[in-house]
Amino acid sequence: LVVSDAMAAVTADEAWLQAMLDAEAALAWAEEAAGVVPAGTAGRIAAACRAERFDPAELGRQARAGGNPVIPLVAALTRAVGGDAGGWVHWGATSQDILDTAQMLVSVRALSVIDRALTDLAAACAAQAEAHRRTLMAGRTLLQQALPVTFGLCAAGWLTGVVGARAGLRAAGSALPAQLGGAAGTLASLGDHGPAVVAAFADHLGLAEPVLPWHTARQPVAALAAALGVVAGTAAKVSGDVALLMQTELAEVSEPAEPGRGGSSTLPHKRNPVAAAAVGSAARQATALVPVLLGALVAEHQRPVGAWQAEWEPLSRLLALAGSAGEQTAMTVAGLEVHVGAMRANLDRTGGLLLAERVTLALAVRTDDGTPVGRPAARSAVEHACRSALASGRDLADALADDPLAGRLLPAAQIRELLDPVGYLGSTDVWIDRALAAHAASDGVAPGLAIADPPAAVAVAGAQA
Amino acid sequence: LVVSDAMAAVTADEAWLQAMLDAEAALAWAEEAAGVVPAGTAGRIAAACRAERFDPAELGRQARAGGNPVIPLVAALTRAVGGDAGGWVHWGATSQDILDTAQMLVSVRALSVIDRALTDLAAACAAQAEAHRRTLMAGRTLLQQALPVTFGLCAAGWLTGVVGARAGLRAAGSALPAQLGGAAGTLASLGDHGPAVVAAFADHLGLAEPVLPWHTARQPVAALAAALGVVAGTAAKVSGDVALLMQTELAEVSEPAEPGRGGSSTLPHKRNPVAAAAVGSAARQATALVPVLLGALVAEHQRPVGAWQAEWEPLSRLLALAGSAGEQTAMTVAGLEVHVGAMRANLDRTGGLLLAERVTLALAVRTDDGTPVGRPAARSAVEHACRSALASGRDLADALADDPLAGRLLPAAQIRELLDPVGYLGSTDVWIDRALAAHAASDGVAPGLAIADPPAAVAVAGAQA
Amino acid sequence: LVVSDAMAAVTADEAWLQAMLDAEAALAWAEEAAGVVPAGTAGRIAAACRAERFDPAELGRQARAGGNPVIPLVAALTRAVGGDAGGWVHWGATSQDILDTAQMLVSVRALSVIDRALTDLAAACAAQAEAHRRTLMAGRTLLQQALPVTFGLCAAGWLTGVVGARAGLRAAGSALPAQLGGAAGTLASLGDHGPAVVAAFADHLGLAEPVLPWHTARQPVAALAAALGVVAGTAAKVSGDVALLMQTELAEVSEPAEPGRGGSSTLPHKRNPVAAAAVGSAARQATALVPVLLGALVAEHQRPVGAWQAEWEPLSRLLALAGSAGEQTAMTVAGLEVHVGAMRANLDRTGGLLLAERVTLALAVRTDDGTPVGRPAARSAVEHACRSALASGRDLADALADDPLAGRLLPAAQIRELLDPVGYLGSTDVWIDRALAAHAASDGVAPGLAIADPPAAVAVAGAQA
């Protein structure tokens, strides 16, 4: 339920199947270029490497006997190619070469979609930060109103997080390597041709050329998983704030209205934060999958029993969950209804208490009979006035006026001014400017990650740019 | 038990306390430079900012009332500074400013130790890769002997993983930001001085200057945690391989011998892989902590209830665990006893079966009556010979000689040559060269991360270089 | 910071040390009874088994060489006992026997404290359920007001969860077994005396007698860890609700006021949900440790490399975290300030919208010109009235009066009655009664778990009752 159609498509069984076939085709091209297989072979193999010619469900069933789907796929592909060329299918490779390469292709293609979602999300946050630069609201710490902020500053904070998460994902996804090492990583089956074939293979697929076969050096996969976990958590921070701000008693924002969306099955008046619920669900699941991929680093010898086999479905699902979380959150922020009046009303609800810090600081630098008041005395006086205001239901201004210290040293007009939140926003404008500038400098479109429409054919633009 | 003295020291309560005091001192210096606090204040505050003047256990107890240790620390520091200067302690900051900054200082200082351990580990792997470039051993996949490799290639694989994990850690640790935002991130308490004070504050501490306060944009922390998880898993891969190779029946390596180390309490003859056990334990614990830090991304509003408070101990422990795992593994690899004879004996134990792939490939390209044999027929013949050899206990050479197809097309001398593992190492030498070159290019010492001796004073060289 | 003094004490290094010594003493007693060691030996050994005679930090350092603390402890204890008796220390046991048994003793003693906390928490929830049985408040789903409930029903829901979590913990902790198997589980070192010694050993310690040595059958530990995870999550549900209800805009409850508690370092007027933050932090950390213990089930052969060694600190910390979460939440609920007026005011804030479901159901069973209205038409009419009320700011009663269908079929008086929440509480009273009855039936004090004051001496009442 939480995975979008787009993310489901790029991580589906069919996408994996096509990626495996792309790897087999690229292997043939690379081997033909190196003279390992006869001229003309690669074209015949590549022609058969189309997912729609194979049945993923059937391959999945057959995969159980050998523990991976490449074994039955190679058999089926050999039959599909037929003739002499068929005999050269999968030449010199091991199952893991194909599956790891496919995993990287699926990742690169999914990352293209995810990057676009994050780019949309960042743009939406930037737009809200600019539009609501001066929209006053209560800043809340530990769920208590603390100090005035603006909704633009909130959005700028979201923006910085999204830009950071996207940068981490781009770094993790920018050089995903092809895999080709043969049964134990030596590529002995290719004699002296190993390095040349690997280079051509990777180049053909738009993947990075690895230093050496990484059958049990899984840092690229683990780092990618971690970056996806950060993306999911980043989305959930934003959508979680939206859900909190949508609470009936706050009503400061609403998720975008769509016909039929967010309704309750029994309560006609409700409008639920359904995107937040979906994103929260996705992030919880995504976060939990990261340790599976970290655990897969501990891969015995040249190929492990269990660790590697635990990568496929979790990574595929991590991609789907993180991407869907990003997409949903982008839609939420882009179409967010911001209730400016409610924000201001909530801010005013505490009768000035949120400005207590400001009064404290102003009082602290006053002098009383030539002695500076100092922070401890100022704080004590203001705390007393706050408690008095809370107890009596009066505004803080009145309580301060009655306070022996504050009432004496701070004129009523200054108290009024001190309690106006507009004047107590500190560096808010600067922070927003800086967040927008950092976003602009991060360039909205990632070169290399957003070129091709996934799932694309063999020659998809890779992650190396 | 699994945390080393060095890592315990840089993550201990005292290290955190000093880091918080360093933050308070740097705040005073930055505010004095900006004219926020009177000249002469910072010197007096800084003079009191020495951990040995405070009692971490007592502060910890007092911390419970307010939910963080900064509240009692500020009170104690104010008393320790005394006079007018005491009133300016913590001016304009919120608890999270100090605690987040301290967390980054503790991290930077711990990362320096961890980086050194990884650098040692990489150097040890590189040395083993070079020394055992030609040391034949069985490559093992799914715990079954698969093809010949060399121990140097194993070590080159370890090396590549370590260099990758270290690069990820450096990237995550290279720009850890200072935190300064005041109660809700606006720095309203500093009026117009906010940006200048933040810049000076970060500069003083050698931390990066943040775009804006990141009280609830925790990507730097989450990414650091993830990178530490990768480090721990990388160490556990290496030490896990050592433990497997130390099995009584393989006996191909031993952890370094030290007096009293690895002994059993009841079995006088045993030598246990105690480093591997410690590293395995550390990696399991480290991996599990990563989702706590990913979960902390979902931080409500301007400061969360629970998420932020769940960062401190897990991050501190992650640093300790990952660093200890790196150190132990570095010692293991540096002093590893490599039993070359046992490696060769184990490789020979299967009577040539490991070269079956090679025979298959050689047979496949033969022609029989003018027709190429092809891979399917070759594989079928060799599989048959293997089964026959296994069943009869004979060497594969003999079984192949008796095979109708292989025996006819492959002369006995060629079979002998094909079954010599020395000739079937493929690109092993190239891979080792490339791994060593990549390691050399990654420069053993990380500038900026390895300059100061942690835990250092306020002016520690930061993570920005 | 999140671990209480009580939980810290029962899980401290000293508590582990005493538990190991208790195991060594019990072993001597059991072996003396079976005639395995000379009469008089056990008394001499037991006399030396006092934690204050040993230095846990020094033992910890020495433990690294052998990978566990039992090796140096046995050496130190042998010296402390001296003479002939010293030679019989640890007779026939392996390190894991002592450490596993100590782990179970530490657990049993900690469980006694945790059980008391949960019992207090359950009692506090029951008291609130009874006291606020009729205290109206808004039920909230997806953070939106949904239907009226009472605060007593909320508390009854908490109560049911706490009773369930406590039952799970009692089940997991009720038969924690002693461990005694010797180096590989055969107890070969004790000849024919094995079973008798195991029985006496377990009996002496108040632990369950195991079916066979469970060195690598870790189900008791894994199940205990899981139950502790449930406890921590259960506490966090309650304290999380409190934090949400404490929001400035809701202000329906407050954590108990204590001097200096919940204050902010900079905001004099705030009262933070500090217990909720601590419990939330504890639960996040506790939840993450559970998979470490589940992963330890996969323990190789007769003793694993890494899995077992990853149990000690995580289990000890899980006990501390879960217990502290329970204690804090018990204090929160017992002393909770319930703001009945705010609850009612918030419920009334939506002008009757929360009763829309009730109106729908009443309208659906009306007949219009002899035809039943039915739910779809009723829902459509009420939804329309809700939207109209929301848009115009009017009460739902007025909007319904204007509705062509509802206004015609429902008289104004009935509408008023339908919109009174007091009459729409359904089975609330029954549920509260049932929750209280189930709590009463679960008997507040767990026999066997709450008898002794931990950490107690060897003869502590065990978990078997």
Place this chain on the structure above:
Amino acid sequence: LVVSDAMAAVTADEAWLQAMLDAEAALAWAEEAAGVVPAGTAGRIAAACRAERFDPAELGRQARAGGNPVIPLVAALTRAVGGDAGGWVHWGATSQDILDTAQMLVSVRALSVIDRALTDLAAACAAQAEAHRRTLMAGRTLLQQALPVTFGLCAAGWLTGVVGARAGLRAAGSALPAQLGGAAGTLASLGDHGPAVVAAFADHLGLAEPVLPWHTARQPVAALAAALGVVAGTAAKVSGDVALLMQTELAEVSEPAEPGRGGSSTLPHKRNPVAAAAVGSAARQATALVPVLLGALVAEHQRPVGAWQAEWEPLSRLLALAGSAGEQTAMTVAGLEVHVGAMRANLDRTGGLLLAERVTLALAVRTDDGTPVGRPAARSAVEHACRSALASGRDLADALADDPLAGRLLPAAQIRELLDPVGYLGSTDVWIDRALAAHAASDGVAPGLAIADPPAAVAVAGAQA
């Protein structure tokens, strides 16, 4: 790839859909019995509640708008029922009532399959324990040979773990409750009929009657998830041992041979532990999902945003993974090839070193010139002899004969006898007997869990027996 056909079927979208329809039908029956809906309604609704009449994929798509699949399902079911009866579909229920009840039905049905797998696995372990009660093999700790054991004892250890895991699962699954509370848990929509309808609803479905609605008291789900995690880990312990024992150098067991199973895509001679790889993969994934379900305990107010929505897919997958792990391991153990000769050969490989402990104990109780030798001196002598044997490649018997102390006090014949592993099995037979007895007492078939063939219709025998 790791999920079996059987487990896939009982956790598939279709199984969930039928379970939701079963819940809707049972609701109608219960309400008709209570007189809430007109006589004759339930029959018409129940007749339409057949999964094949609905399209799960389409419902899934529509589910996104409201955040759960019940909203579109109710609409579709209302249309399918039609007429007056259609208007009574879902009467008084909330989406979560149906989804939670369906989740419990899916669980009960899946648990029936899982229980059968565990029962098969236990029976297979018991058979191996009996058959190989005297089959000598090396006991291994930290992957080092330690002491002689028998393969029967290994299998008895597995058996005890499996019986324990199954007991935990039965406890967690034995009283899974139905859910019915309406929008906020009060069942206000049913007036006074709530308790009666809930009782009839649960009874109709064979689920337990809850104390009160448990929309946010998720202990039953969390405990079930934890028990499934224990099951998966238990299976992985067994299959992991099999993979280790299958290592080329040990070759003590083989996974059952099936045509085409366990083959490598390139290495004709290999037979891979493919079941162990699948089970290991499943257990890693299952373990990681447990914290998601524990985290879902922290469910806000009367229905959470994200926590509940994160239960469905993880729990469904946990059921599938744990069950598949159990099934695969049952097949592995039932058909395991045990290579008795290899076990003995490996045990003899160390030339008696494994009996060193026995010699130590025998030597310790000797007297030398009237003084007992004592354990320290004995251990020192035997350690010396072990090192001498290892260094020289001689048998331990010879090295002991040359030792000044051992050679003098132990005659050669006694040394020979001491070094015969047959005589040093301690309580092995007793442990096996006890494990078999405990298994027998646990009765192979769980009443109530194994009656019906899942997925069954509404009246499936529930989990209450």
